[in-house]
Amino acid sequence: MATAHLPTRPRVPAAAEAAIPPSNIRGNARRRPGFRRDQLTGWGMIAPAAVLLLAFIFIPAILGFGLAFTNARLISPRPVEFVGVDNFARLFTDPTFYRALLNVAYFTVVIVPVQSGLALVMALLINKKFRGVNFFRTVYFLPVVTSMVVVSLLWLFMYRKDGLVNEILSAVSFGLIDGPDWLGDPNTAMPAIIILSIWQAAGFHMIIWLAGLQGISGELYEAAQLDGTSRWQQFRYVTWPGLFHTRSLVLVTITIQALGLFDQISVMTQGGPMDSTTTIIYEAVQSGYRQQETSYASAISLVFFVLVLIVSAVQRYLTREKD
């Protein structure tokens, strides 16, 4: 039947996998000469990255987990005391925290399908051989290499009541549409930020999709054409299964990126108006720095960490290879 799944990528034959263990067993019994040296070389190569990761990621993270259960402050003459789950009790009764969760969920639920979909469409469009394709690749990728802070500042001006966006809306509608103050209205602030974020980041995922698309063998398309498939069928039964691994990668990276929403908020709305754009990370930075409550910020970060972990675990489970 035509619906039979084509193998997406050359699978490693089972025999090849089975062939490795025996050599290992023999190696363990009598190590080949230079084994120790190779081991050392390996550790030596890992060392620089491991030291940096340990010093700047793991140790601060562990410290943060510890601080969440104390009353530590950024600057204070008072000794740090262990306060148990006080910070969490306060966090879970704080309406702003739930609002932040809701905002982040809203942002993520929209961003993940729309941004990855748009990026895939862009990738499909430029995965062709025609004159000037590099021009389009560059244009689509340009926002990605621009810093989010710079992008946010520019869009801040465009979103003003008398900004570019409203001027364009007014011009194309012959003055019928009088646009809102995008970032000043609780109803439009988050959508405005979503649009900007997609515009900025879609190019990055387009490149990942593109890499995935180019990994699909041309022979498969030729075979599909011989079978007389339509364009849609080719996409559905060749391209889509072929992008399995890319799909998981894009899904996980966009989700984590979306959950960590911060730059745009900090530059453009500072969480307002009326908490309509505040996020978990923004709340953590706000309480950790501006309000100097290190311990409370650590508690927020810990909760955020657990949330990201759960979301990624669920995604990993849902996108696992079902064999």
Place this chain on the structure above:
Amino acid sequence: MNKKLTKVLATSIAAVALTSTLAACGKGSASSNEGSGEIALWTHNAGNPDELAAVQKIVDSYNGSQDKVKIKVQAFPQDSYNDSVVSAAAAGNLPCIVDIDGPNVPNWAWAGYLAPLELDTDLSKHLPSTVAEWDGQPYAVGYYDVALAMMARASDLEAAGVRVATMEQPWTKEEFQDALTKLKALGKWEHPLDLGTAGTGEWLPYAYSPFLQSFGGDLVNRDGFQSAEGALNGDEAVEWANWFRDLADQGFMARKSGKDSTQDFLNNKSAIVYTGSWAADKAQAALGDDLVVMPPVDLGEGPKIGGASWQWGVTSGCSNTEAAMDYLSYSLKPENIAAVAKATGAIPASEEAAAQTPSFAEGGANRIFMDFSREYAVMRPETPAYPFIATEYGKAVQDILNGADPKSTLDSAVKAIDANIKSNGGYKN
């Protein structure tokens, strides 16, 4: 032994050594300078060339006046200055002399990062709002203060049939309402009033808590600074919140003004702008005699403005406190204060310096700001809790402006402030 292994090991050891020296450098940089007779000074002026140049000039003249120590200026942009200094403090990396926004002084003094000032200068002759005290001791002193005011064009007020407010007779709440109604009726401006509602951060408490105080409310109960209950959520405070929001609801002002209120005013996008003495010279140059500078509205308890601007302090970790104090005393000479005042257009801290600054001397064009400062200035609450109170109040102002219920917004701000004070043991020593 084999070469390859040695190479790999050497490389990784070098990498580890490099990272640890980098870390060590970060730790030692601020203090290592001081051994060689160099004292670091941090200022928020990176984005303000006039003021930075004036400070640099004082430093240069001090460096030239003696050869024991050398002051080295390091400038930061204002937006990130407070965060940078607080992080540096937490990391034990503060320089000897720091520039501090007045209301934050008690917080830093309480945290033990500032040393009480021991200067040769007689601070009692300075504007009270330029000396930051905590626990009975001075911790920071400024070259200047700034004053908020309402500016308008005399011709506009006349056209609308509105009298010019004066210090003897400021506008009352009703007069203000009436003035705005008449100005709006002229149809020249979409929003006749610009209170700078696009501002963020410290601008919010600096600009709007004086209105709250003029109504009779406050940011916190100043008796002991233990709670904001009743001050920030009492009847007066709710009245303030309603009044403030009504200004926007009636279309007198934008919920979010333009980025540069002064420029908008000069471009005739607003009739009355609420801004500080720093904008006076520019407005004066553009409008000449048509410009009127008026005191803020009297909302019941008389006009109020925020006191205290940027000030200088010496950190407690400084290895050469004596030299740092000596520099500060030197920099507070009237001619130095006058030089900064001329460069910034701010109110010179002492009468002697004012006499040397033409626009602030008796009869000078900007003298009125000095009078505002003396008559109306209310210090932001001198408590270590201030940075927290400021963020909560700022958020409340923005929420109320955007339509949140005043009473419940203020109640939750009070709840957060009280919890913070309590969790810090009342910020007592």
